[in-house]
Amino acid sequence: MKNLRFFLIIVAAAVLQSSVVDYFRVFRVSPDLLLICVVLASLHAGWRGALALSFLGGVLKDCLGLNPAGFYTVLFPLIGFITVKLSRDLAIDNGPFGALFIFVVAFICDICIMISLGFLGTVVSRGIMFRILAVEPLYTAGFFLLVCGVLKPLLHPFSAKSYL
Secondary structure, three states: OHHHHHHHHHHHHHHHHHOHHHHHOEOOEOOOHHHHHHHHHHHHOHHHHHHHHHHHHHHHHHHHOOOOOOHHHHHHHHHHHHHHHHHOOOOOOOHHHHHHHHHHHHHHHHHHHHHHHHHOOOOOOHHHHHHHHHHHHHHHHHHHHHHHHHHHHHHHHHOOOOOO
């Protein structure tokens, strides 16, 4: 039941990411809802659920995006694995630390995108690179706090952890 709820949340995030979130762009950058949902699912779904839901989020992000094929399908399960591993030692599920964790994860994802684009021979200007590496992780981390406030009632039956 818990994984079914996260499955529906990830599918809804994919639909919102491809449609509604475009209206919330800042400097032509939108927050990464699927990354936020993958991290939240990894915090609450356990090992198997985290990897399956992270894989689903990666497939959906690859289908909706213009990045190299399979990039997020590989990257999101790695993020899920790291999140499950770190959540045992660190309290990354509360507001400020969760936002910091989302910022670091989004920044690392964006660095991986820049490296893969470099290997593919795509030239990215410094202004676009700054927008991607600085604004998008900040915006995603800020949006994480909003998403946690909205999802808290949905996740509360599964965990006594607080987000805000």
